[in-house]
Amino acid sequence: MSDPMSTEAAQALVPALREAIREAASLALPSFRLGAQTTARTWSKAGGSPVTEADVAVDTFLKIRLSALLPKAAWLSEETSDDSIRLGSDLVWIVDPIDGTRAFLTGHPDWSISVALLSRGEPIIGFVHAPVSDRFYEAVAGAGATCNGVPLSVSRKAGLAGARVTGPKPMIDKLARGGAVSGDPLDFEMVPRVPSLALRVARVAEGSIDIGLVSSDARDWDLAGADLLLREAGGSVSDLTGARTTYNRPDPVHGALIAMSDGLRDDVVAALART
Known part of the structure; x- marks a missing residue:
């Protein structure tokens, strides 16, 4: 090569x-x-x-x-x-x-x-x-x-409580349960779902959304350009374990994903792992 x-x-x-x-x-x-x-x-x-x-x-x-x-x-x-x-x-x-x-x-x-x-x-x-x-x-x-x-930069929010979140409701509910405090699910600021996945990720990169959730079945073409925006702005698109998304595989279909800042990564992954 x-x-x-x-x-x-x-x-x-x-x-x-x-x-x-x-x-x-x-x-x-x-x-x-x-x-x-x-x-x-x-x-x-x-x-x-x-x-x-x-x-x-x-x-x-x-x-x-x-x-x-x-x-x-x-x-x-x-x-x-x-x-x-x-x-x-x-x-x-x-x-x-x-x-x-x-x-x-x-x-x-x-x-x-x-x-x-x-x-x-x-x-x-x-x-x-x-x-x-x-x-x-x-x-x-x-x-x-x-x-x-x-220039774009992700939000500097340091915790999940009150985060601005968008995406499929089942994923948002799962994140809220996993991040529960004293048994009560977290309260998020719900952002209307953005139908373009690329724009959903871009808005995380610009800091107007803290966490963008993506259900399974997204394709490389939905994500690759926006993922670079987010990487350059201080975050990335990852799977539910926090591993960065990879592209140009034989099958360009992805499982459930998270677009988030690097600062929220550990908290988001830990919350999803608890449910």
């Missing part, structure tokens, strides 16, 4: 990548209707999950643009058939053209375009763009993370 991509080489790709993602967003936005059903043609994939013509248009556009930007990189995305060549590739693009398709369909603003570049299995570039709010999260490994140019 070749050496990992350098921070400098990754940073050199950022302006062109940012522009490509903005152009991709312009393909989806015309068919989005805030608070109303999309005008895009919609159908169901095998398994019943929805897809729109906007998902396919964004995916096709980004595959062409990013492959031209870095021809040696392999490709993994939600809307493209998987190619096992990625498993032996030093560089891999991981893309979710619309993360939160159901939100896009129904007029909820919290959908995003998520892009990551892996270098020897590790995210080295991560982008999450929320077109409706025009928030552009980006990170390069070793160079920090920003949102619209402002």
Whole structure:
């Protein structure tokens, strides 16, 4: 294998990548209707999950643009058939053209375009763009993370009591029971569930959410870009034991996960282990 991509080489790709993602967003936005059903043609994939013509248009556009930007990189995305060549590739693009398709369909603003570049299995570039709010999260490994140019940092909350938590209710209830004080479940500040997993993690990275919980069955494309944001901001996405998430495995499906700051990791893992 070749050496990992350098921070400098990754940073050199950022302006062109940012522009490509903005152009991709312009393909989806015309068919989005805030608070109303999309005008895009919609159908169901095998398994019943929805897809729109906007998902396919964004995916096709980004595959062409990013492959031209870095021809040696392999490709993994939600809307493209998987190619096992990625498993032996030093560089891999991981893309979710619309993360939160159901939100896009129904007029909820919290959908995003998520892009990551892996270098020897590790995210080295991560982008999450929320077109409706025009928030552009980006990170390069070793160079920090920003949102619209402002540096990101996780919250400095030191304990679970009163934490701002979002995610599936069964996982939140389990965390509350595990962190119980004198037999009473912890009280959290409940944050409305963020339908885009990438945005859910990005909001932990920016410090507006303390703990983001993710039920099993998330895919690499939901997480890889946002995970780098969080790592650069002082946290990470981990499994329920606290082990960091790994990417570009033969099966890109994950079990239950936690997005959190490094400062809360021990408390969250211990609470979940007690239930």
